Each structure stands twice: as structure tokens, then as C-alpha cells.
Amino acid sequence: MRKKILAANWKMNLSYADAQAWLTEFKSGNGGMHEVEFRLYAPTLYLHDLAKSEVLSVGAQNVHPSVSGAFTGEVSIPQLISVGASSVLIGHSERRLYFHETNAFLKDKVNACCQQDFSFIFCCGESLETRQSGEHLDFIKGQLEAAILHLDKAHLPLLTIAYEPIWAIGTGQTADTTQINEVHAYIRQLLEKHFGEEGSEVSILYGGSVTESNAQSIFACPDVDGGLIGGASLNAHTFIELAHCFK
Ligand code: PGA
Numbered sequence: 001m002r003k004k005i006l007a008a009n010w011k012m013n014l015s016y017a018d019a020q021a022w023l024t025e026f027k028s029g030n031g032g033m034h035e036v037e038f039r040l041y042a043p044t045l046y047l048h049d050l051a052k053s054e055v056l057s058v059g060a061q062n063v064h065p066s067v068s069g070a071f072t073g074e075v076s077i078p079q080l081i082s083v084g085a086s087s088v089l090i091g092h093s094e095r096r097l098y099f100h101e102t103n104a105f106l107k108d109k110v111n112a113c114c115q116q117d118f119s120f121i122f123c124c125g126e127s128l129e130t131r132q133s134g135e136h137l138d139f140i141k142g143q144l145e146a147a148i149l150h151l152d153k154a155h156l157p158l159l160t161i162a163y164e165p166i167w168a169i170g171t172g173q174t175a176d177t178t179q180i181n182e183v184h185a186y187i188r189q190l191l192e193k194h195f196g197e198e199g200s201e202v203s204i205l206y207g208g209s210v211t212e213s214n215a216q217s218i219f220a221c222p223d224v225d226g227g228l229i230g231g232a233s234l235n236a237h238t239f240i241e242l243a244h245c246f247k
Contacts, residue, residue, distance in 0.1 A: 002200075004246055006243055047060060060085050062088070091109075093164060122161050131165065137186050156198050209231070
């Protein structure tokens with residue numbers, strides 16, 4: 001079933017003390033919003049403590065597809081599970097761009113999640129150049145064909161998709177609702193075409209400079225099921241307020 005999801009992506013921000021303070025503020029402020037699923041994608045080294053608090057569902061910003069082995073600096077799905085994390089981001093544009101993660105590597109991560117029954121948000125989105133060339137839909141289709149459309153239907157409940165146009169991430173420049181809905185509707189059609197009815201049940205989030213001032217119109221788009229929130233998630237109060245922006 002399509003769920004309303006608000007996912008905080010802290011990226012490489014906040015100290016351990018800041019994270020504890022955020023949690024305290026979140027705990028006292030989110031009463032009664034049971035219709036929205038809150039998730040927190042925090043730095044890996046905070047996951048254990050954040051998950052132990054049982055205040056909200058906690059996930060990692062990255063994972064290696066192997067179960068264990070000589071991969072210095074990496075972390076595996078069993079390790080994430082062992083500290084209470086329940087999901088992971090895959091394919092964020094910053095991982096693709098700065099860490100040269102290829103479609104093939106992302107497919108390995110997706111397959112590892114499916115094999116180990118671990119939920120994930122798969123991120124896709126085009127650059128400004130691709131958008132201006134008018135090829136953004138084909139580009140996004142390519143990203144999904146490379147890592148998602150081969151999945152077995154049985155694994156779809158593990159999948160959430162986030163559409164994040166690269167030009168809107170951290171720039172203060174949000175895609176307008178026509179642009180957002182065009183892409184979300186396109187992704188949903190693709191999922192339906194490949195997976196049938198089950199495909200239409202996948203939640204599709206929007207990400208890229210979502211704030212309190214634009215969230216209401218973005219979340220009102222018929223094919224938007226929530227947001228992947230960077231900057232505006234660093235303050236617990238602001239993050240919670242976004243939940244009030246769902247109709
Ligand atoms: P932003 O980040 O909200 O700061 O634009 C979103 C993201 O990168 O997930």
C-alpha cells in the first residue's frame with residue numbers, strides 16, 4: 001500500500017550531541033501523527049543509539065552489497081541490522097557523483113537488500129543539463145531499468161523510490177509541481193507496466209529543497225507520497241512541521 005513517508009537525510013551533518021538533542025525534540029513534538037511514517041537516515045556511527053531509542057525508524061545513508069569481507073571503511077546489511085537500522089538509501093546523486101557509484105554497483109546493492117529482506121529507498125533524478133535537453137524522462141527510465149525493473153514482484157514491499165532532480169538538491173531551487181508530477185506519474189506508469197498492480201503500490205517520494213513553504217503544494221501532487229528531506233530535516237521541529245503539510 002502507498003504510504004506517506006517523511007525521510008530525513010542528515011548527510012554528513014550534526015554532531016553526536018546534536019543528534020541526541022534532535023531526538024529529544026522530535027520525541028516531544030511528533031505526538032499524534034500516526035498517518036505519516038517518519039524515517040531518519042543518519043550518519044552510520046549514530047545508528048545504534050538512535051535505533052535503541054525506538055523513537056522513529058532509523059536507516060543508513062549507504063551500504064556495501066557484500067555480507068562481509070575486506071572492504072575497509074564499508075558497512076554491510078547484516079551489520080546495519082545488528083545495530084537496529086531498518087533501511088538504507090541507495091543511489092543518492094551525491095553517492096553517484098562524488099563516489100562514482102555506477103548503475104551496476106547500485107544494482108548489486110539493490111539485489112543485496114532483496115536477498116536479505118532489507119528495505120531501501122532508491123534515488124533517481126536528472127542533472128540540469130539533462131533536464132534542459134528534454135531527455136529527463138528517458139534518463140530516469142534508464143536509471144530504473146539499470147537497477148530496479150528486473151526485481152521480482154515479491155520484493156516490491158521493500159522498495160521506496162525518491163525522485164530527486166540533482167539541480168534542486170541543496171540549491172533552494174525546487175522543481176515546480178508540474179515538473180514533479182510529470183516525473184512521478186511517469187515512474188508510477190513504468191512500475192505498473194513492469195509489475196502490474198503491485199507496482200502502483202510503491203511509494204514515490206520527492207526530494208530537493210523541500211521546506212515548510214513549498215511542502216504543501218508538493219505533497220498535494222497526486223503521485224507524490226512524501227519527501228526525502230535534507231536541509232530542512234536538520235531541525236527536528238521543522239521536520240515534524242512538514243508532516244502537517246500533507247492534506
Ligand atoms: P535537500 O536534500 O532537501 O537539502 O535539497 C535532499 C536530499 O539530498 O536528499
